Structures are given as C-alpha cells and as structure tokens.
Amino acid sequence: KYSGPISQHQLRAQTYEARFSEAIQNKEFVVWYQPKYNPYNEKIVGAEALVRWQTPEGMIPPGEFLDVFESDGLIEKLDEYVFRTVCQQQKAWADMGRKLLPVSVNVSRCSLFGQDIVGRYKKIIEECGIDPLYVPIEITESVALANLKIKPIADAFFDAGFHLHMDDFGSGRSSLNGLTVMHFDVVKLDKSLIDSIGNRSGELILNYTMALGKELGKRLVAEGVETESQLSFLKINGCDAIQGYYYSKRLAVNEYERKAYGE
Ligand code: C2E
Ligand code: CA
Ligand code: CA
Numbered sequence: 200k201y202s203g204p205i206s207q208h209q210l211r212a213q214t215y216e217a218r219f220s221e222a223i224q225n226k227e228f229v230v231w232y233q234p235k236y237n238p239y240n241e242k243i244v245g246a247e248a249l250v251r252w253q254t255p256e257g258m259i260p261p262g263e264f265l266d267v268f269e270s271d272g273l274i275e276k277l278d279e280y281v282f283r284t285v286c287q288q289q290k291a292w293a294d295m296g297r298k299l300l301p302v303s304v305n306v307s308r309c310s311l312f313g314q315d316i317v318g319r320y321k322k323i324i325e326e327c328g329i330d331p332l333y334v335p336i337e338i339t340e341s342v343a344l345a346n347l348k349i350k351p352i353a354d355a356f357f358d359a360g361f362h363l364h365m366d367d368f369g370s371g372r373s374s375l376n377g378l379t380v381m382h383f384d385v386v387k388l389d390k391s392l393i394d395s396i397g398n399r400s401g402e403l404i405l406n407y408t409m410a411l412g413k414e415l416g417k418r419l420v421a422e423g424v425e426t427e428s429q430l431s432f433l434k435i436n437g438c439d440a441i442q443g444y445y446y447s448k449r450l451a452v453n454e455y456e457r458k459a460y461g462e
Contacts, residue, residue: 212267219273222252223280229253230284232302232455235420235442238434243459245301247337247442248285249449250277269309278310282320285334286327288452293329297460303335303364311338312348317355324359335362335385340377350381357382364420368392369408378415386412390423393443396432409436 222228232246252259268274282304289299310316324331336356340349356363363383367373370389377383392408395401412419421433424443433441450458 212271215264215267216271216273218254219268219276222254223276227253228277228280230281230288230452231449232452233442233449234447234455234458235440236446238430238438238441241446243300244440245303246455246459248281248302248304250281250305265307269307272309272313274307275310275313275316278304278306279319279323281305282334283323286323286329289329289333290327292456292460299329299333300459301333301335301362303337305337305366308339308341311352317352317359317361320356320361321359331360332362335364337364337366337387338383339366339372340368340374340381340383341372349377353381353383365417367422368412369405378412378417384416384418385420386417387442388419388421388438390443393421393423393425393429393433396429402432405432406436409438413437 229251231249231251233249234243235245235247236242237244250261252261252264265274268277285302285304289302293299306316320336321331324334338349338353353363362385363381364385364387365373365377365381365383366387367389368386369392371391373389378386388405388408392401392405395405409419418439419437420440420442421429421438422442424430424433424441424445426445429443430441430445447458
C-alpha cells in the first residue's frame, strides 16, 4: 500500500521514463542559451546551454525531471542529446561565417561515470567538425566523491582538447580540493556566494574565494547576478564574466543568435 506523496512521486517518475524515448524522437527537449557577459565592455562572451522539456501539455523545468533521469540512468542520453544539439548549432553558426563563442554544457555526475563519456563526446565533435574549445563541459565537483575518481575523466577531456568549468563553486556541494587537482580553467561562483554580497562576512568569503581562484590561474564566472550592486562588487574584484538576470535570462536559440551576433 502507498502513502499519497510517495505514489505521486513514483507515478511522475514512471510517466517521465515511459515518455523519454518518444520525447527525444519528437525533439521535445529544447536547448536554451543563457548569455555570459564581459562586464567591462558589456559584450557577450559565450553562453550556457540549459535544457527544458517542451511537452504538449507545457514546459517542464530541469529541476522536475533531472532527478528522475539521474536515478534511472537516462540522464546519460539526455546530456549527450543536449551536447550534440549544441555542437550541431555551433557547426551551423560556423557555416554561416559567425565567429564562434563557447557554449558550455552541463554534464551530470551520472553521465560522467557512465559509458566512455569522453570517447562519445569526442566522436560527436569530430562528426560536427568543430573545435572542442567551443563546447566547454560544466562539472560540479562534490565533496562526496573523491577527486581521484574524477581525475582520469578530467584528464581525458583535457587531452581531447575540452575545457572544463567547475560549476556551483562555493555551494554546499563543492570542495576546495577540486581547485588544485583538476584541469579546470573556469570557476563558476555559485549564486549563493553572489547572494551574500551586501553582507560583511559573505563579502569577505567571496573576496578570498575570488583571490584564490585568480591566484590559481582560473577565470571567474559569477552566476545568478541580479543587481547593480552585485555587479559592481564583482567588477571591483576582477570577475571575468557575468551570467545572471541582471544582463539576461535564458534565451531561445534565435533570440540568443540575434543578441550574440547582432544584425
Ligand atoms: P546550473 O547549472 O547552476 O544553471 C544555472 C541555473 O540558474 C539555471 O536554472 C538558470 O536559469 C538559473 N539562473 C541564471 N541566472 C539567474 C539569476 O540571476 N537568478 C536566478 N534566480 N536564477 C538564475 P535552470 O535552467 O532551471 O537549471 C537548473 C539546473 O538544472 C542547472 O543549474 C543544471 O544543474 C541543471 N541543468 C540544466 N540543463 C542541464 C542539462 O542539459 N544537463 C544536466 N545534467 N543538467 C542540466
Ligand atoms: Ca551549470
Ligand atoms: Ca551553477
């Protein structure tokens, strides 16, 4: 016998799983682009790819289905689909003579430890004939997992020419250790750090975190920047790029194309 909320959850999981293949085939998973800005000249320097599930009944945000696909392994297919979509889009822009800007893609931990992720992604890059430089991989380094386990994968990505971005840095899930061990060239400062701007001890922590990242040669991208005062704090402290509603929310591909490449 089931208690209400649990059966609801299971029902949702079963429905999502049953619909997954069909959803991939019907291209219901849509890639959105949130621009990242250079705050000093206010030009777009790239974007992050964010997935949405566009069902006939409406749009589902990733927070609702990622946990389901992470627990049943379908996330590997979804992450690869998003990656391929971005690679194909970059190829299309290259063919149009656009100067490519990197569009980073998220890779869930489950995908990372799945079947030969680097081999699969390398093959897609080769099929599209683009430079892996233009599709950096965002990974959340977590305390829960030893760096040793990620290291060979990070090394293989690096050897294949990919750039790695450390996602959600400074959130409860991240660890300082990752900064030293891995081939990350970008550190994404988590929204929780940005939200602490205006609070004295929070600002101190952010200051030191940024200084540490810089000292280790990382580029700093701030996430979830919403206000003018957050922006000016980050600029004073030498943040390299800004991603957040202050500049732009996620955009549909055409809208992003217009903003990034102008007319
Ligand atoms: P994330 O990687 O940390 O992505 C940033 C999230 O913050 C996005 O939420 C974005 O819309 C939101 N955001 C950006 N700027 C602001 C801001 O100024 N204020 C606020 N309140 N929010 C802001 P979104 O699109 O709902 O994605 C949620 C999470 O889902 C992502 O967090 C990422 O972990 C995951 N995700 C999205 N796409 C994929 C994917 O293709 N594969 C995997 N594995 N995970 C994905
Ligand atoms: Ca991310
Ligand atoms: Ca993040």
